Amino acid sequence: MYEIEKIFNRIIQRVNINLRDLTFDVSPFVKDHINLEKMSEFYAFYGITADIPLNLKFIHSGLAGSYFLGNCRISDSLLYKSDIRGDELKRKGDTFQYKHFSIDLAKDELIDIETSALIKTLVHNYSHDPETPERFFIKDTLALDYSNIHGAPSDGCFLGSFATIDLTTMRDCVIGPYSYIQAGEINHLNVEPGTIWVNSPGQFNFLYQYPTKRLKQYIHCSPEKGPTGLLIDFIEARKDAFNTIFDAANLEDTIKVPENASLDRYAVVLPSTTISENVLVAQRAYLENSYLGRGANAQEHCFIINSRLEGGNVTAHGAKIIEADLDEGVFVGFNSFLFGKPEHRLIIGKGCVIMPHTIIDSEETLSIPQDTLVWGLVTNQQELQENSISLENLKKIETHTNQGNMFFEGSGSTFVQAFKDRIQHILEVNGAFFHEHNNNVKGHAQNNRKLSLNNIQPFLFGNMQGVYPDITILP
Amino acid sequence: MYEIEKIFNRIIQRVNINLRDLTFDVSPFVKDHINLEKMSEFYAFYGITADIPLNLKFIHSGLAGSYFLGNCRISDSLLYKSDIRGDELKRKGDTFQYKHFSIDLAKDELIDIETSALIKTLVHNYSHDPETPERFFIKDTLALDYSNIHGAPSDGCFLGSFATIDLTTMRDCVIGPYSYIQAGEINHLNVEPGTIWVNSPGQFNFLYQYPTKRLKQYIHCSPEKGPTGLLIDFIEARKDAFNTIFDAANLEDTIKVPENASLDRYAVVLPSTTISENVLVAQRAYLENSYLGRGANAQEHCFIINSRLEGGNVTAHGAKIIEADLDEGVFVGFNSFLFGKPEHRLIIGKGCVIMPHTIIDSEETLSIPQDTLVWGLVTNQQELQENSISLENLKKIETHTNQGNMFFEGSGSTFVQAFKDRIQHILEVNGAFFHEHNNNVKGHAQNNRKLSLNNIQPFLFGNMQGVYPDITILP
Numbered sequence: 001m002y003e004i005e006k007i008f009n010r011i012i013q014r015v016n017i018n019l020r021d022l023t024f025d026v027s028p029f030v031k032d033h034i035n036l037e038k039m040s041e042f043y044a045f046y047g048i049t050a051d052i053p054l055n056l057k058f059i060h061s062g063l064a065g066s067y068f069l070g071n072c073r074i075s076d077s078l079l080y081k082s083d084i085r086g087d088e089l090k091r092k093g094d095t096f097q098y099k100h101f102s103i104d105l106a107k108d109e110l111i112d113i114e115t116s117a118l119i120k121t122l123v124h125n126y127s128h129d130p131e132t133p134e135r136f137f138i139k140d141t142l143a144l145d146y147s148n149i150h151g152a153p154s155d156g157c158f159l160g161s162f163a164t165i166d167l168t169t170m171r172d173c174v175i176g177p178y179s180y181i182q183a184g185e186i187n188h189l190n191v192e193p194g195t196i197w198v199n200s201p202g203q204f205n206f207l208y209q210y211p212t213k214r215l216k217q218y219i220h221c222s223p224e225k226g227p228t229g230l231l232i233d234f235i236e237a238r239k240d241a242f243n244t245i246f247d248a249a250n251l252e253d254t255i256k257v258p259e260n261a262s263l264d265r266y267a268v269v270l271p272s273t274t275i276s277e278n279v280l281v282a283q284r285a286y287l288e289n290s291y292l293g294r295g296a297n298a299q300e301h302c303f304i305i306n307s308r309l310e311g312g313n314v315t316a317h318g319a320k321i322i323e324a325d326l327d328e329g330v331f332v333g334f335n336s337f338l339f340g341k342p343e344h345r346l347i348i349g350k351g352c353v354i355m356p357h358t359i360i361d362s363e364e365t366l367s368i369p370q371d372t373l374v375w376g377l378v379t380n381q382q383e384l385q386e387n388s389i390s391l392e393n394l395k396k397i398e399t400h401t402n403q404g405n406m407f408f409e410g411s412g413s414t415f416v417q418a419f420k421d422r423i424q425h426i427l428e429v430n431g432a433f434f435h436e437h438n439n440n441v442k443g444h445a446q447n448n449r450k451l452s453l454n455n456i457q458p459f460l461f462g463n464m465q466g467v468y469p470d471i472t473i474l475p
Numbered sequence: 476m477y478e479i480e481k482i483f484n485r486i487i488q489r490v491n492i493n494l495r496d497l498t499f500d501v502s503p504f505v506k507d508h509i510n511l512e513k514m515s516e517f518y519a520f521y522g523i524t525a526d527i528p529l530n531l532k533f534i535h536s537g538l539a540g541s542y543f544l545g546n547c548r549i550s551d552s553l554l555y556k557s558d559i560r561g562d563e564l565k566r567k568g569d570t571f572q573y574k575h576f577s578i579d580l581a582k583d584e585l586i587d588i589e590t591s592a593l594i595k596t597l598v599h600n601y602s603h604d605p606e607t608p609e610r611f612f613i614k615d616t617l618a619l620d621y622s623n624i625h626g627a628p629s630d631g632c633f634l635g636s637f638a639t640i641d642l643t644t645m646r647d648c649v650i651g652p653y654s655y656i657q658a659g660e661i662n663h664l665n666v667e668p669g670t671i672w673v674n675s676p677g678q679f680n681f682l683y684q685y686p687t688k689r690l691k692q693y694i695h696c697s698p699e700k701g702p703t704g705l706l707i708d709f710i711e712a713r714k715d716a717f718n719t720i721f722d723a724a725n726l727e728d729t730i731k732v733p734e735n736a737s738l739d740r741y742a743v744v745l746p747s748t749t750i751s752e753n754v755l756v757a758q759r760a761y762l763e764n765s766y767l768g769r770g771a772n773a774q775e776h777c778f779i780i781n782s783r784l785e786g787g788n789v790t791a792h793g794a795k796i797i798e799a800d801l802d803e804g805v806f807v808g809f810n811s812f813l814f815g816k817p818e819h820r821l822i823i824g825k826g827c828v829i830m831p832h833t834i835i836d837s838e839e840t841l842s843i844p845q846d847t848l849v850w851g852l853v854t855n856q857q858e859l860q861e862n863s864i865s866l867e868n869l870k871k872i873e874t875h876t877n878q879g880n881m882f883f884e885g886s887g888s889t890f891v892q893a894f895k896d897r898i899q900h901i902l903e904v905n906g907a908f909f910h911e912h913n914n915n916v917k918g919h920a921q922n923n924r925k926l927s928l929n930n931i932q933p934f935l936f937g938n939m940q941g942v943y944p945d946i947t948i949l950p
Contacts, residue, residue, distance in 0.1 A: 048934055048935070048944065049936070050936065050937045054944060450936045450937070452932070452934065452935035452936060454930075454931065454932035454944075455929075455930050455931075455932070456929065456930075456931075457927070457929035457930070459523055459927065460523070460927035461524070461525060461925045461927060462525045462925070463525075464525075464950070469523065469529055469929075469948045469949060469950055470947075470948070470949040470950065471946065471947065471948050471949075472945075472946065472947040472948075473944045473945070473946050473947075474944060474945040474946075475939070475944055475945065
């Protein structure tokens with residue numbers, strides 16, 4: 001048996017042992033859908049920059065097409081075209097504030113991936129778990145295509161396609177496809193597909209459940225066919241553009257990028273696109289015929305097509321914006337699919353918050369008034385009414401409310417404030433507020449200008465084919 | 476000051492301290508001729524193959540364009556387009572026979588390069604020093620363009636351009652340009668340019684001295700101009716072909732290579748060239764319109780142009796063969812320059828031995844009879860007579876002889892036998908004798924088919940520009 005098969009089988013066994021209480025077997029979801037032969041076809045790469053500590057350790061793993069930044073250790077794992085971004089990890093000497101605890105850090109935080117398989121997964125941010133502030137672990141975990149593990153230590157879990165775990169420590173959980181969970185800490189849960197859950201115990205609790213049948217046409221995971229649906233088709237149709245970018249040794253600059261903005265070498269940019277000051281375009285982002293105003297950002301796996309973003313916009317990991325006009329400060333959450341049509345564009349007003357994992361796919365022109373929160377599945381004007389609320393009205397809620405499949409309890413104003421704070425923070429770290437005369441507001445957009453990318457490659461022959469040598473990289 | 480300058484200055488100081496007895500200052504030879512800015516322009520690469528232990532350690536060094544294979548540690552050093560080939564290192568468990576000593580090896584031999592600068596230098600083979608069988612060290616040493624350090628541990632030395640140290644441990648020595656030394660052990664010597672010296676104490680001693688003035692037109696090193704001369708011009712004129720090869724991410728196969736032969740991905744092959752079975756073409760070899768017969772080899776930095784090699788030929792590191800016809804089994808030593816002309820080809824008979832660092836540059840057609848030893852500078856028929864001897868006659872010498880600038884003492888037959896044994900060994904390890912039904916005679920030509928090449932890259936910005944991260948690579 002090839003070594004890479006042994007690594008894979010051991011991961012599957014570890015995950016299944018962890019999920020035995022849920023009687024969940026991951027094998028059928030992966031056995032036929034992960035092609036181990038592909039593991040030797042792609043090089044991996046890592047970033048070097050003066051601003052982020054460099055400390056990479058790869059042990060007995062396959063890393064095909066994956067990207068690493070910062071302080072990361074990968075052992076006995078298979079990473080396929082995944083992004084492990086340690087640019088927001090906590091540093092030695094920092095103080096991590098968790099409620100009334102001030103936690104001093106004795107060492108740099110480490111992303112520690114062990115006996116896990118991550119397929120096209122984004123790992124980012126830092127561990128928000130006060131129990132493990134210096135180690136953002138991902139252990140005995142299997143994550144499928146386009147899942148996000150965001151500030152979320154994980155032990156013994158399975159994430160379906162397009163699942164996002166955000167600022168949540170999870171143990172022995174199954175997260176269904178297209179579910180978004182932000183809940184502090186979860187254990188032994190089997191989360192249904194299309195569950196959108198934002199819970200801050202004692203403060204607020206937001207829950208939306210996608211209608212199962214209708215979600216299937218967008219994304220569905222079956223043991224027989226693997227991940228299918230419109231979201232997969234949409235990405236597949238644009239795959240070739242990425243192949244061109246990853247195959248090329250050197251690329252010509254296709255557009256002008258202002259000095260304070262950064263465009264990753266592994267992003268696709270098609271004409272005619274404009275990148276303004278303080279814009280950040282991450283690797284694996286896809287821009288086509290769009291305008292990105294000052295301080296807008298386009299994160300990993302996002303698609304922005306025939307659209308206009310006026311500035312200060314967040315396009316979170318995996319969000320897709322097509323045929324849309326977004327006014328200033330619009331936030332589009334993880335994996336949202338804003339599917340405007342050429343004849344029926346989608347208009348989103350200033351300061352709107354599009355919740356993570358929102359799908360807007362309408363055959364009529366929709367116009368969302370400014371400062372509106374939108375969630376769930378919206379295919380027409382009526383559903384937009386059902387699945388949205390003005391921030392003004394949301395703030396007034398002090399007990400609970402429900403609209404359609406959405407249930408909310410707790411303090412609406414705390415919820416809105418939490419979101420606004422976070423958006424502010426995201427814009428800040430991405431460098432949206434940079435001014436020439438104030439270095440304190442430098443962010444990724446400015447720092448990534450000085451990011452260089454280096455490659456590493458696997459064994460190409462024999463029993464170890466597709467596995468990488470054990471490589472340690474220090475400054 | 477940039478880190479790379481600090482590394483460089485420290486090396487220069489270390490070498491000068493070692494050479495203080497010879498009152499030799501290396502600074503003027505390198506200060507203006509080594510462009511530190513170029514150190515960040517090229518990636519380095521390393522080979523992975525099942526047949527050779529993988530154990531690479533790079534510490535605080537610049538590695539621009541260099542190549543590594545096997546068990547190597549590079550620290551506080553600058554390597555520019557150098558080849559560090561650890562494919563013939565001794566292995567743990569081997570017994571190294573030195574005269575009547577049988578030395579058991581407790582660990583794999585390591586090429587250990589420390590505080591040294593190597594410019595376009597080839598490091599190959601293994602330590603022939605019985606005092607240091609497990610560590611082939613190169614320490615406090617500076618080697619200029621196209622020098623060869625072949626099985627030769629070195630401490631505190633300076634090698635001029637095209638100098639070769641072969642199977643010789645050296646301490647605190649200056650080796651002049653185009654000198655070839657094979658002498659077991661040397662200390663505190665300042666070897667004049669163009670000295671060809673093969674010494675086996677108690678057995679034989681071969682010494683030839685190039686006429687200084689005439690050598691200068693081929694190769695000369697001055698503090699003002701650096702290395703100059705016909706040899707440098709010859710290589711410079713063909714530089715672009717290599718740039719094309721090193722810049723390309725993927726190359727199309729230009730010629731058919733038999734299954735049992737190997738053509739390195741970083742060799743230049745121009746039409747119309749034929750590669751026969753069991754042929755080995757190493758990286759940085761240049762082949763143009765030539766025929767390489769069965770089991771011939773073309774080693775690093777060699778050029779074979781408009782020539783025909785019938786088979787079983789050795790073209791050692793840096794040898795150049797132009798407009799020549801070599802019969803079977805002809806050996807052409809390190810850095811030889813066989814400069815035939817289209818209208819006056821050079822004909823070399825079966826079994827001839829062209830000594831390392833031989834220059835044949837004639838305006839008349841020369842034909843060298845079979846089984847002849849040739850050395851030194853040959854520009855016409857008369858000089859060929861003076862600088863050659865039939866192996867038959869050489870074998871008869873039991874005391875001493877001299878011809879022109881050549882002096883020989885000791886046993887001619889032992890000298891011839893030593894050469895013949897070595898040629899046989901070289902052909903063997905290179906895989907020239909491979910037959911499909913006998914795996915025991917596999918060599919580099921067969922094994923290199925399964926060699927994969929991986930890249931590593933330096934810091935591209937800031938104070939560390941051109942220095943590589945500290946990288947450890949293990950299987």
